[in-house]
Amino acid sequence: MIYADYNGSAPLCPDVREHVIKRIQEGPFANPNAIHHLGTKVLMAMENSRSVCAKVLGADFKQVLFNSGATEGITQAFFSIMHKNPKKKIIISGIEHSAVVNCAKFYMKDFGHEMVVLKTNDNGVVDLEDLKDHIDNNTAMVAVMAANNETGIIQPYREIAEICNTNDVPYLCDTTQYIGKTLFDFKKSGIDYAVMSGHKIGAMTGCGLLIAKDPTTVKELVIGGGQENGKRGGTQNYLAYETLAVALHYFETHLDKLEVLNTKRVEFESRIKEKFPDVVIIGENSPRLSSTTYISYPGIHGQAVQIELESKGIYVTTSSACSDNEPVTSKVLKAMNVTDDVGRGVVRISLGMCSDPAYYDEIFEALSNSYDKLSKIKSY
Amino acid sequence: MIYADYNGSAPLCPDVREHVIKRIQEGPFANPNAIHHLGTKVLMAMENSRSVCAKVLGADFKQVLFNSGATEGITQAFFSIMHKNPKKKIIISGIEHSAVVNCAKFYMKDFGHEMVVLKTNDNGVVDLEDLKDHIDNNTAMVAVMAANNETGIIQPYREIAEICNTNDVPYLCDTTQYIGKTLFDFKKSGIDYAVMSGHKIGAMTGCGLLIAKDPTTVKELVIGGGQENGKRGGTQNYLAYETLAVALHYFETHLDKLEVLNTKRVEFESRIKEKFPDVVIIGENSPRLSSTTYISYPGIHGQAVQIELESKGIYVTTSSACSDNEPVTSKVLKAMNVTDDVGRGVVRISLGMCSDPAYYDEIFEALSNSYDKLSKIKSY
Incomplete structure (x- = not known):
């Protein structure tokens, strides 16, 4: 079995x-809040875990809040910024x-707030000029992710943070797909609020982090x-x-695995493109996560x-898992001006750092066979 | 080792x-929302778990929402009822x-809402007459728990539900300490919103349920x-x-253990009272959970x-874990008109259905020795 849906949810990593x-x-x-020795032991292990997470992610201990996952982190960041905020504009x-x-x-x-949706360039990267045009004194917050869950395309979050910081606008960056797949340094990023989910990086389900530049702003x-x-x-x-902490420590000490995976992914993509020239790899020339390939054979249903x-x-x-059941071009691809012809054909192949890089060879074989077979009976 | 802090957090039950x-x-x-077979398998196991929880708790499948625990459930019930509610009064x-x-x-x-705090009778039970006096057309909601975390005293939640239902006021009942310690039937209870936490009943930490009579009202x-x-x-x-589901199934199929525990708890309490006539057992004559003893030797610090x-x-x-660090009479005891003399002396002994009933004999010995020793050097 080859599990290639890490962007949806990762299996627990071996450690x-x-x-x-x-x-x-x-x-x-x-209960970590109990006064007895067992409570203290549990509390100390938990706080030690917080230290490890903070260290790996370049944050201060106090900036790291544990929660149930990225969705809660995002909702809480919105609540912290937007609750009774007189500024109207939310830019996403x-x-x-x-x-x-x-x-x-x-x-x-x-x-009664107002939502501005930024343009996305055809390469899947958010249009920075559009952000500069829209950000103003009435902007309550900006939310732009670090890496996209479907395409794996990396966004210019440092530049976005700089624009936000200059304009004194809080920046929430959804780093769920980024953390644990490439190095991240919270302090250097300039981001105000970052989030993550344990189950995306091989930790347990139902846990995550909200990292806040100024934790006193968190409601x-x-x-x-x-x-x-x-x-x-x-x-x-x-x-x-x-x-x-266990998963992030594993990540930090096995970065070489990501490099190997990236090399194999690049090789896999060029082999499949060579064999099937019609095939489209979404965001092919954009900066991407080392382990995500979003691939389409136009005319063959994904x-x-x-x-x-x-x-x-x-x-x-x-x-993505949430829109899986709709055989239409996803909104992410629409934002990139991907045609329906391509959009309806995509499958997402996403591995994680624990995956055997040789999986790409097996995936190549299976995908080739599928394309060979299905191209004879093109479905649309 | 005897772990007697189940009301704070229970160890994982053996199953x-x-x-x-x-x-x-x-x-x-x-990811349970993924379209592939593994996703479906995970989803089916999860939905089967929901069925088991619903069945054990006397609720419909659709009334059971999974979440991160009782605190989230309580916050969500408040949000569901109070968000943009024109009625002003919150009764707790x-x-x-x-x-x-x-x-x-x-x-x-x-x-700008208004909070009304009901009187508590000296036996630790909420004053129903006070509720009847306060509930009116301007009442947005009522929140009264099913069993108290500190004292284990059971509250008349069915009568409260009846009063609320008659007045068409939503009733949130914090059933966190009740579920898994005695039988609970959501439908028969008349409660609108009930909550629970996994870690209080021997399930994993960080999970729980919100049960809603009408799930369409949940925001x-x-x-x-x-x-x-x-x-x-x-x-x-x-x-x-x-x-x-595993923990609730264990609970349902081992109810006899609770009876044995209750018998031993009653015996333990009468033995300790016999030996130390000054000792006070909080809510001694009130309906209580089978496994909680809140006991004080006035003059000896808890x-x-x-x-x-x-x-x-x-x-x-x-x-309780949250107020553990304050050596003062807790607000629960103050509400019961417990004097500081008694209030500063309390310790909470709480077992769970997986506990060996013979623990009560060991606790008796240890507590007797402690009281013997400490009463010679009374601390206040």
Whole structure:
């Protein structure tokens, strides 16, 4: 079996599996806020995990808030910035995850804010000039991701941060697909709020981080008993938070794996293009994550390819998990002016740093066979 | 070692440990919203878990929403009811968890609502007459818990539900300490919104449920890509949600353990009272959870007792995890008119259904020794 849907959700990385099994066999289990020794032990392990996460991500210990994942982080960043904000304008890109889009829509519909969607260049990169044109004194916030979940295309988040910082506008950057796939330094980035999900990097499901340049600006979204420095109520999910540190440490100490993967990915893409000249690789010449290929054979339905690959034990998706069920050109591709002819044909092949690079050879074989077979019975 | 802080957080129950270890060894891991077979498998296991939870708790499948825990559930219930609600009054009890208190305060401070705190009778039970006096056409919601985290005293939630239903006022019942410790039937309860946390019943940390009589009234607090029927964004924490079903199934099939525990708890309390006539058991004659004893020896600091017990490997707390660090009479006890003399002396001994009932004998010995020792050097 080859699992090639890391951008959807990553399997637990080997070190995380080992950690969780040992952790569950040995304990201790306790409320990290309890005064007894077991509580203190749990608390210390959790705070140590926070230190590791902060270090790997170039943030201060106090800037790192644990939560249930990137969607909560995004919602909380919006809440922190937008709650009772007199400034009207929310600027987002056209390729944002639905969490960002729907947060912006919430403040539009329920509190009368205004949403500006930036243009995306045909190469899948957000148009910086459009941002410069729109940002003004009435801008409450900007939300542009670091790397796109469908295409893997990397966005110029440092330049965006610079524009935002100059204009004194808070910048929320959805770094969910970026963190754990390439090096990230929060402090150097200039970003005000960054987010991540454990399950995208091989840590446990249901955990994540909100990193805030100024944590005092964070407003409590999940309102509880003072946990996470009063910024996130509820007994901390310490078992999962520990795995964030394990996965990020694994990432930091295995960066070479990403390079190998990248080399193999580039090779895979050129081989498939050579064999099938009609094939389109989305964002081919744009900066991309080392492990994402979003590929289309115009005329062959992506879903048909996905099913063919699945019959050979290779698991890919057609776009993002949330819009998977709609056999239409995704909004991300539409923003890039990708035609329906190409858009309906895409499958997303996404590996992770724990994947065997040789998988690309197997995927090449299976994909070639699928294209050979399906091109004879073109579906649209 | 005897862990006697189940009301703070329960260790994973044996069946949950076994399930998680097997689950992590064998997989599969996938995004439950992905179209491929692995995604479907994960989704089906998760939905099956929802069915089990619904069945054990007397709810419909569609009434059960997975989330990160009771604090999120409480915040979401408040948001669902209070967002843009023209009715001003929020009625809560004086013994609510800080999650409820702080949610009510948020709507007071930020949206001009009014908070009414009901009287508590000296036996630790909320005053129903006071509720009847206060509930009116201007009441937006009522929040009274099912069982108190500190005292274990059970509240008349069915009567409260009846009063609320008659007055057409939504009733949020914090059932966090009740579920998994005694039988609960959501439909029969008349409650509009109930909540729970996995880590209180031996399931994984960081997961829980919001149960809603009419799920269409639930507003999305964590805003994402349409997961949980559009009511809770973010990739589902499927690994943890499965353990909710495992723990609740364990609960349902081991109810006899609770009875045995209750018998031993009653025996333990009468033995300690016999030996130390000055000792006070909070809510002694009130309906209580089978596994909670909140006990005070006036004049001996609770924290001194806690440390003594800890030195013998018995882990208890002085009050709830969140207010643990303050050596003062807790607000729950103050609401019950408990004097400081008693209030400063309390320790909470809380076991769970997986605990060996013989623990009560060991706790009796250790507590007796502690009281013997410390009463000679009374601390206040």
